[in-house]
Amino acid sequence: MSDATEFHVDADLCTECGDCIKAMPKYFRKVEDEELAEVYSTELVDGDLPKLEKVMSECPGHAILWRK
Numbered sequence: 001m002s003d004a005t006e007f008h009v010d011a012d013l014c015t016e017c018g019d020c021i022k023a024m025p026k027y028f029r030k031v032e033d034e035e036l037a038e039v040y041s042t043e044l045v046d047g048d049l050p051k052l053e054k055v056m057s058e059c060p061g062h063a064i065l066w067r068k
């Protein structure tokens with residue numbers, strides 16, 4: 001697994017809108033008992049990258065980031 005496919009939600013930036021969860025429930029879910037989103041799978045399926053990049057660019061908090 002290459003580092004290029006590692007991504008995460010920065011909890012300080014997430015506005016809890018839920019858009020990423022609605023768009024890509026394969027990768028994002030709600031933190032238990034909170035509205036905050038988290039990434040629970042970074043095993044990016046072939047072909048999902050463009051959609052992920054769209055979700056990243058449309059995230060109101062710019063909270064979905066590649067892991068450095």
Ligand code: SF4
Pocket residue numbers: 009013014015016017018019020021036037058059060061062063064
């Ligand atoms: S789209 Fe961004 S702001 Fe909205 S829940 Fe997901 S990470 Fe949080």
